[in-house]
Amino acid sequence: MDRSNAFVLVGAVGAGKSSLFNVLFDKEEAALKTQAVVFETGGMDTPGEFFSHPRLYNALIQTVSDVGTIVYVHDGTDRTCRLPPGMLRVYGGKRVVGAITKIDMPECDPDFAERLLRENGVNDAIFRVSSRVRETVGPLKRFLFGELSDGPHACGDVERKKA
Secondary structure (H helix, E strand, C coil): CCCCEEEEEEEECCHHHHHHHHHHHCCCCCCCCCCCCEEEECEEEECCHHHHCCCCCCHHHHHHHCCCEEEEEECCCCCCCCCCCCCCCCCCEEEEEEEEECCCCCCCCCHHHHHHHHHCCCCCCEECEEEEEEHHHHHHHHHHHCCCCCCCCCCCCCCCCCC
């Protein structure tokens, strides 16, 4: 099966991959703990454990091997990059984009998160999203499903919840 036009969401446990995946595919249900790779036409969601356990890196590498776009999902409230060293460079020729999640949270620092992603190998578009504010996901969705041409990709800030 040709998945060269497909994307895969990767990131740490709790980064918001499954919530984002549900919004991208217009699912209304709450995200559950992802136990295995979840497939939809054009996209895949991966368990966060693929990032946190080196013994599972091979499973992650195999999952991303045949897709055209890797989306590194980063919790915007997390000040540490959870990418395994060199993981994004295992296969050349892929688009590597970032999705900074939880931008509606008061402790989110999307500018810091974007610098962190750039410093760790995310060299393509970076999107600022909140699964709770669905319109913020629109630019990423259009980008992934081929409706967005070159130009600014990052969604603007949303009003953050007051602590």
